[in-house]
Amino acid sequence: MSGARRIEEGVRRPDRVTLRLDGADLAACPGESVLAALVASGARRLRDDREGTARGAFCNMGTCSECTVWVRKGAAAWVRRRACLVPVEADLCVLTHAPEAT
Amino acid sequence: MTPGSSHPDILIVGGGLLGCASAWHLARRGLRVALVEQSQVNAGASGQNAGSLHFQIERRFLEQGEEAASDAARIVSLNRLAIAEWQGLEDMLGRGLDIAMHGGLMVAETEAEMALLAFKVARENALGLPTRLLDADELRARAPCLSPHLAGAAWLAEEGHANPRILAGAFAQQAAREGAVIACGARLTGLAMQADGQYRATIEGLDGLGEVTTPRVLLASGHWSARLAGLLGLNLPLYPVPLMMNVTERGEQVLPFLVQHVGQRLSMKQSEDGNFLIGGGWPSRFRRRADGLPDLDRPGEIVEANLLGNLAVAARVMPGLAARSLLRSWTGTTCISADQLPLVGEVGKAPGLFVAAGGSLFTLGPVLARLLAQTIVDGRPADELALFLPDRFAHLNAFAVLP
Amino acid sequence: MNASMSYDVAIVGGGPAGMAAAERTIGAGLSTCLIDEQPRLGGQILRQPPPGFAVTGWQSGRLYRAARALLARVERLDAFDFRAGHAVLGVGAGHAEEGGFALSVQPLATGGVERIDARRVIVAGGCYDMPVAFPGWTLPGVMSAGAVQTLLKSPQVLPGGRIALFGTHPLMIVLAEQILAAGGEVAGVHFAQPRRAMLAALGPRLPGVLRAWRPLLEGARGLANLRQAGVPVHFGSAIVRAEGGDALEAITLLRAGGRERVACDVAAMCYGFLPQSDLVRQVGAAVRWAPGPGGWETLCDEGMRSSLPGLYVAGETAGVAGSDVAMLRGALAGVTLACDAGALDEVEGARVAAALRARIARLAPFTAMLRELADPQAYLPEPELETLVCRCEDVSARALDAAIAACAEGDDGFGASAVKLRCRAGMGLCQGRSCEHAVIRRIARASGREAAQVAGFTARFPARAVPIAELLERDAPAR
Numbered sequence: 001m002s003g004a005r006r007i008e009e010g011v012r013r014p015d016r017v018t019l020r021l022d023g024a025d026l027a028a029c030p031g032e033s034v035l036a037a038l039v040a041s042g043a044r045r046l047r048d049d050r051e052g053t054a055r056g057a058f059c060n061m062g063t064c065s066e067c068t069v070w071v072r073k074g075a076a077a078w079v080r081r082r083a084c085l086v087p088v089e090a091d092l093c094v095l096t097h098a099p100e101a102t
Numbered sequence: 103m104t105p106g107s108s109h110p111d112i113l114i115v116g117g118g119l120l121g122c123a124s125a126w127h128l129a130r131r132g133l134r135v136a137l138v139e140q141s142q143v144n145a146g147a148s149g150q151n152a153g154s155l156h157f158q159i160e161r162r163f164l165e166q167g168e169e170a171a172s173d174a175a176r177i178v179s180l181n182r183l184a185i186a187e188w189q190g191l192e193d194m195l196g197r198g199l200d201i202a203m204h205g206g207l208m209v210a211e212t213e214a215e216m217a218l219l220a221f222k223v224a225r226e227n228a229l230g231l232p233t234r235l236l237d238a239d240e241l242r243a244r245a246p247c248l249s250p251h252l253a254g255a256a257w258l259a260e261e262g263h264a265n266p267r268i269l270a271g272a273f274a275q276q277a278a279r280e281g282a283v284i285a286c287g288a289r290l291t292g293l294a295m296q297a298d299g300q301y302r303a304t305i306e307g308l309d310g311l312g313e314v315t316t317p318r319v320l321l322a323s324g325h326w327s328a329r330l331a332g333l334l335g336l337n338l339p340l341y342p343v344p345l346m347m348n349v350t351e352r353g354e355q356v357l358p359f360l361v362q363h364v365g366q367r368l369s370m371k372q373s374e375d376g377n378f379l380i381g382g383g384w385p386s387r388f389r390r391r392a393d394g395l396p397d398l399d400r401p402g403e404i405v406e407a408n409l410l411g412n413l414a415v416a417a418r419v420m421p422g423l424a425a426r427s428l429l430r431s432w433t434g435t436t437c438i439s440a441d442q443l444p445l446v447g448e449v450g451k452a453p454g455l456f457v458a459a460g461g462s463l464f465t466l467g468p469v470l471a472r473l474l475a476q477t478i479v480d481g482r483p484a485d486e487l488a489l490f491l492p493d494r495f496a497h498l499n500a501f502a503v504l505p
Numbered sequence: 506m507n508a509s510m511s512y513d514v515a516i517v518g519g520g521p522a523g524m525a526a527a528e529r530t531i532g533a534g535l536s537t538c539l540i541d542e543q544p545r546l547g548g549q550i551l552r553q554p555p556p557g558f559a560v561t562g563w564q565s566g567r568l569y570r571a572a573r574a575l576l577a578r579v580e581r582l583d584a585f586d587f588r589a590g591h592a593v594l595g596v597g598a599g600h601a602e603e604g605g606f607a608l609s610v611q612p613l614a615t616g617g618v619e620r621i622d623a624r625r626v627i628v629a630g631g632c633y634d635m636p637v638a639f640p641g642w643t644l645p646g647v648m649s650a651g652a653v654q655t656l657l658k659s660p661q662v663l664p665g666g667r668i669a670l671f672g673t674h675p676l677m678i679v680l681a682e683q684i685l686a687a688g689g690e691v692a693g694v695h696f697a698q699p700r701r702a703m704l705a706a707l708g709p710r711l712p713g714v715l716r717a718w719r720p721l722l723e724g725a726r727g728l729a730n731l732r733q734a735g736v737p738v739h740f741g742s743a744i745v746r747a748e749g750g751d752a753l754e755a756i757t758l759l760r761a762g763g764r765e766r767v768a769c770d771v772a773a774m775c776y777g778f779l780p781q782s783d784l785v786r787q788v789g790a791a792v793r794w795a796p797g798p799g800g801w802e803t804l805c806d807e808g809m810r811s812s813l814p815g816l817y818v819a820g821e822t823a824g825v826a827g828s829d830v831a832m833l834r835g836a837l838a839g840v841t842l843a844c845d846a847g848a849l850d851e852v853e854g855a856r857v858a859a860a861l862r863a864r865i866a867r868l869a870p871f872t873a874m875l876r877e878l879a880d881p882q883a884y885l886p887e888p889e890l891e892t893l894v895c896r897c898e899d900v901s902a903r904a905l906d907a908a909i910a911a912c913a914e915g916d917d918g919f920g921a922s923a924v925k926l927r928c929r930a931g932m933g934l935c936q937g938r939s940c941e942h943a944v945i946r947r948i949a950r951a952s953g954r955e956a957a958q959v960a961g962f963t964a965r966f967p968a969r970a971v972p973i974a975e976l977l978e979r980d981a982p983a984r
């Protein structure tokens with residue numbers, strides 16, 4: 001677990017929404033990136049490399065692709081996205097592993 | 103060039119698969135081999151291709167009507183040799199080459215395409231190639247990741263793929279161990295036949311100009327071969343074809359086979375690492391030089407419609423592909439001959455001048471290089487090359503003037 | 506791909522450079538489309554909080570004043586198209602008859618790929634933190650300084666309870682202050698270079714540099730603030746390794762006094778910045794190896810024209826020089842383009858351009874000093890043989906070296922692409938952005954060449970990995 005947290009002093013945020021991350025619920029602020037929501041929740045391991053070793057986000061600016069996850073809005077299809085570029089909104093599901101083939 | 107190699111038994115021009123494999127076979131048979139490559143080993147089509155090992159009759163032959171197809175069917179005998187060659191290659195070179203021969207499918211979407219496949223399979227079987235027609239259910243059982251709408255496929259157990267990133271380099275390494283001198287960054291810029299029948303080659307290298315005198319020259323220079331033959335005033339009917347390829351990100355292994363399409367341009371396979379390689383002969387477009395002519399020396403640029411067309415066929419055949427990400431599209435230039443068959447052997451008008459070029463020479467490259475080396479050492483064409491000798495186009499050189 | 510839209514100008518990148526360029530092209534009456542994959546305008550230095558957030562005193566420091574003023578002006582402009590959250594995948598040749606450029610653009614929210622046609626293009630893609638491989642650097646929690654800073658700036662998130670900073674770039678001082686201001690704990694600021702090396706870079710240039718006294722003053726004041734807050738600031742303190750199980754727990758540093766193990770849950774590296782170059786290289790504009798951290802900066806003339814007619818560059822894409830220079834170069838690109846397009850009077854354009862160039866020249870001594878002072882080359886940590894150099898494809902230094910050795914057999918001119926073909930470094934999701942500079946440096950070292958003499962990876966479409974389904978959204982005409 002990391003000591004990550006949202007800065008509260010001097011910051012007013014919209015009401016939280018629920019983000020589904022790998023099947024579990026997570027409170028997140030609309031507008032912040034999915035990566036920010038994950039980081040704030042203490043989640044650091046975003047994928048495993050080929051040796052099964054944990055990996056996390058590196059650049060938070062769309063360049064390293066380490067934060068690539070699967071994202072689904074409502075009933076739409078799963079899409080591959082860099083989590084640091086996807087704003088949180090209601091009805092968003094995130095998977096750090098490939099969805100079951102449909 | 104190093105001075106020691108300025109009088110080799112043979113000068114090979116081109117460090118692609120054909121050049122490197124020929125260098126190895128010739129060096130093993132005791133010839134003093136010098137190979138010049140204008141950029142780096144494997145920098146041409148040999149390192150840019152799809153890596154397909156396809157032994158069924160290619161779609162491009164079937165496309166030109168029944169007569170051409172029956173002509174092209176003659177290549178089947180060579181394909182059978184190629185299968186054996188690939189099966190023994192890792193042992194021969196003493197290293198892994200990511201060769202996967204788990205089978206290949208040429209799929210059909212319509213009944214008309216199924217009919218074409220049936221025609222093709224009958225022809226192949228008659229020629230001793232054990233392809234087999236699979237109906238829709240058999241196809242689904244064999245490759246559940248492919249689309250259920252497919253009508254069926256032709257199956258050949260020996261097809262597959264290999265890693266074009268390492269093959270030519272592996273041959274080059276072995277050739278060097280057998281004593282071949284391989285010079286990169288060395289370009290053939292001049293070629294003349296002397297009165298004594300020897301060739302004098304001018305090589306522009308990193309350290310200036312060099313001269314090589316040799317009784318034999320092998321043009322294994324891919325689509326450049328025709329222009330280089332022009333240095334001697336000779337015509338080779340080889341035409342450059344700019345193509346494109348695509349690769350997806352890695353994913354779990356779902357497709358152990360090579361997949362082609364009988365009615366559409368498609369080749370698709372999953373690499374050892376899990377990436378999908380998607381190609382099949384979709385053209386790219388040459389950039390223009392300042393004078394407006396096509397620039398054959400630079401990789402072509404991608405034609406958007408063809409990129410989309412290629413991906414669309416692939417995703418139709420394997421729907422799961424749509425969810426994968428395209429990582430990179432690249433272009434490369436291969437060549438075809440006037441009758442679509444490779445050109446391999448001695449050019450009669452210029453004794454001692456050999457050529458090895460043409461399309462699909464990844465699949466056929468290893469066996470053709472061996473047969474060519476045998477031809478050069480024996481001093482007469484290997485029987486298996488009868489169909490591919492450059493002199494079937496001897497009429498194009500009727501007016502050439504050589505010493 | 507969806508139907509095309511046509512503009513006089515398309516600008517890639519909505520940072521200081523892109524905004525400044527847009528202000529000029531719009532001012533000249535040219536139809537302008539500004540495209541950025543980030544959800545809001547501002548670029549890296551001004552990564553804005555999401556809409557709906559209210560942040561008191563956001564980026565109110567002096568360093569940000571000019572950029573904020575520009576942002577405020579551009580946000581008030583209404584006569585242009587800003588495509589936020591749109592990733593540019595490719596820049597290619599436009600229509601056969603009309604010329605110009607065609608951009609392939611992916612709207613990240615709705616998906617699919619659109620085509621944007623523009624007679625002229627300005628690439629102002631900015632730069633990114635130089636990724637540096639050392640043992641343990643792939644552990645979750647080890648990240649770029651930019652990552653920490655942008656998490657603070659935009660979503661107002663502190664990524665860790667104890668954050669250690671290491672590298673060679675003075676931006677660490679700014680960042681450490683920002684972490685403190687956010688209520689975080691800084692587990693040390695570790696400059697790899699000794700203090701005297703920094704002073705040596707400063708000394709001879711002092712007269713010229715003093716004209717840009719403000720950042721220097723801010724730096725000195727920052728250092729004093731950190732000391733006062735009890736944050737250890739070390740010089741000559743080099744990273745050795747990062748440790749942890751599933752995530753970072755500590756880093757080890759080496760300095761004159763011995764080794765120090767620092768417990769932290771985030772360690773951020775700050776060795777300088779590499780220009781974003783994928784789009785310009787893809788379309789075929791000439792680039793050169795950049796000084797210091799390296800990477801490819803786009804060659805341009807004094808009007809920011811690249812080697813390709815109709816393609817301009819601005820900001821860090823043309824060479825990393827900080828946000829003030831980025832803004833000026835952006836304005837310069839906009840003015841040159843407007844003149845070339847016949848939308849701005851030549852004489853007036855030349856006058857404005859000369860003034861902008863004079864201001865850039867005044868900043869040059871400071872930029873040069875900063876580059877020298879922050880130069881990471883002599884202080885890069887050494888990966889162990891098992892350390893992964895290519896994060897995406899898990900290629901270790903050992904595998905990379907083997908590939909380099911194999912390429913070197915019988916060939917002394919090989920480049921990064923040949924090495925990539927052998928060992929897969931650069932073949933992954935990031936398309937080589939993370940490891941290219943390291944691959945080039947290792948090749949240079951092994952073959953006794955300068956990095957600038959080693960050819961990089963070939964840049965290809967798409968500049969960002971894109972799902973095939975999205976490319977195919979419109980039925981493709983088969984050919």
Ligand SMILES: Cc1cc2nc3c(=O)[nH]c(=O)nc-3n(C[C@H](O)[C@H](O)[C@H](O)COP(=O)(O)OP(=O)(O)OC[C@H]3O[C@@H](n4cnc5c(N)ncnc54)[C@H](O)[C@@H]3O)c2cc1C
Nearest residue numbers: 116118119120140146147148151290324434462463464465
């Ligand atoms: C995109 C693409 C996909 C393909 N897919 C397949 C496939 O799936 N299966 C298949 O069988 N085939 C495929 N091919 C064809 C196959 O790649 C080629 O037929 C084969 O690689 C040719 O090998 P080569 O050695 O003759 O030529 P190349 O690999 O092109 O080598 C020729 C070499 O000669 C060098 N050279 C040229 N001029 C000079 C000079 N003046 N001096 C010195 N050196 C010179 C060049 O630099 C080059 O390295 C594909 C080709 C492409 C482009």
Ligand SMILES: Cc1cc2nc3c(=O)[nH]c(=O)nc-3n(C[C@H](O)[C@H](O)[C@H](O)COP(=O)(O)OP(=O)(O)OC[C@H]3O[C@@H](n4cnc5c(N)ncnc54)[C@H](O)[C@@H]3O)c2cc1C
Nearest residue numbers: 518520521522541542548549593630631651820821827828
């Ligand atoms: C993470 C980070 C933090 C920094 N913090 C500071 C700081 O605090 N103080 C300081 O003085 N300097 C800072 N710098 C340096 C800073 O980048 C520059 O001084 C300034 O922002 C450069 O402006 P620019 O317009 O050239 O680029 P940027 O501000 O980087 O803007 C470029 C924009 O282009 C977009 N872009 C790039 N490629 C694509 C594409 N293919 N498709 C769509 N959009 C694309 C990016 O999303 C980005 O928004 C920082 C740099 C980084 C990388």
Ligand code: FES
Nearest residue numbers: 060062064065084
């Ligand atoms: S963290 Fe690097 S791309 Fe998102």
